[in-house]
Amino acid sequence: MNISHHFDDATLMAYSAGSLPQGMALLVACHLHWCEHCRERVDATNAVGGVLLDDIEPVSLGEGALNDLLARLDEPEQELAKPVSRPSASAGQLPAPLAELVGCDIDELPWKRIGYGVRQVDLDLDGPGATRLLRISPGVSVPHHTHTGNELTLILSGSYNDEVGRFCRGDVADLDGEMEHQPLVDTDEDCICLIATDAPLKFTGLFGRLVQPFIGL
Incomplete structure (x- = not known):
C-alpha cells in the first residue's frame, strides 16, 4: 500500500495523550494499522510523553482523592481505543480496529442513502461530533464545504x-476550519471513507445548505 497523506504532528500527539474523541482515536488506530511511517511517529510521541511525565514534579493529593477514585470504580466502563495493531497477512479490506467494531463485511453494513450517489453508516460512537462511513459513487462529489x-x-x-x-x-485527510474543499470520486469504483468530526460541516453552496438538515453531516 502506497500511502502519501499522513496525520499532522498535533493529531498524533493528541492520540498518544489519549485526548482525542473516541471516533477520531478509532480513525487514527485504523490508519496506524496500515501505515508503518505513522506507527514510528507514534512510538516517538509516546517516548516524548514518557519523558515529560518523568519531569513532572509530584504533588500532594487532595483530602477527597481516595473517595473520588473509589467512586469512579463504580462508574460504567467506557470503550477505549485499542492499542495499535500491526497488519497481518490475513488483513482484509477493513483495518482491524474497524473490522472488530462493525463485525461484518463492508458490503453487509446497513448503508443508508443520503443523497445522489452517497450512502452512509453512522457508527454512533460516544463523544462530540460524529463518526461514520461514507460510500460515494464514481464521478460523484460531496458538496463544497468547510469545517466548524x-x-x-x-x-x-x-x-x-x-x-x-x-x-x-x-x-488520511487531516483538516480544520481553515480548509474548504469539494472531494470528487475520480475512479470507476465506489470511494469508501471513514470520517470522524468533532463539529458539523459547514456547506458553502446553496444546494449543500439546503440538504444538510436531511443528510446529517
Missing part, C-alpha cells in the same frame, strides 16, 4: 481528489 471544527478522513477503498490533492486507500 476538525475533520479526519481515512480512505478505505477507491479514491477522490480535492483542493489538497489525490487521496487513495490508506491516505
Whole structure:
C-alpha cells in the first residue's frame, strides 16, 4: 500500500495523550494499522510523553482523592481505543480496529442513502461530533464545504481528489476550519471513507445548505 497523506504532528500527539474523541482515536488506530511511517511517529510521541511525565514534579493529593477514585470504580466502563495493531497477512479490506467494531463485511453494513450517489453508516460512537462511513459513487462529489471544527478522513477503498490533492486507500485527510474543499470520486469504483468530526460541516453552496438538515453531516 502506497500511502502519501499522513496525520499532522498535533493529531498524533493528541492520540498518544489519549485526548482525542473516541471516533477520531478509532480513525487514527485504523490508519496506524496500515501505515508503518505513522506507527514510528507514534512510538516517538509516546517516548516524548514518557519523558515529560518523568519531569513532572509530584504533588500532594487532595483530602477527597481516595473517595473520588473509589467512586469512579463504580462508574460504567467506557470503550477505549485499542492499542495499535500491526497488519497481518490475513488483513482484509477493513483495518482491524474497524473490522472488530462493525463485525461484518463492508458490503453487509446497513448503508443508508443520503443523497445522489452517497450512502452512509453512522457508527454512533460516544463523544462530540460524529463518526461514520461514507460510500460515494464514481464521478460523484460531496458538496463544497468547510469545517466548524476538525475533520479526519481515512480512505478505505477507491479514491477522490480535492483542493489538497489525490487521496487513495490508506491516505488520511487531516483538516480544520481553515480548509474548504469539494472531494470528487475520480475512479470507476465506489470511494469508501471513514470520517470522524468533532463539529458539523459547514456547506458553502446553496444546494449543500439546503440538504444538510436531511443528510446529517
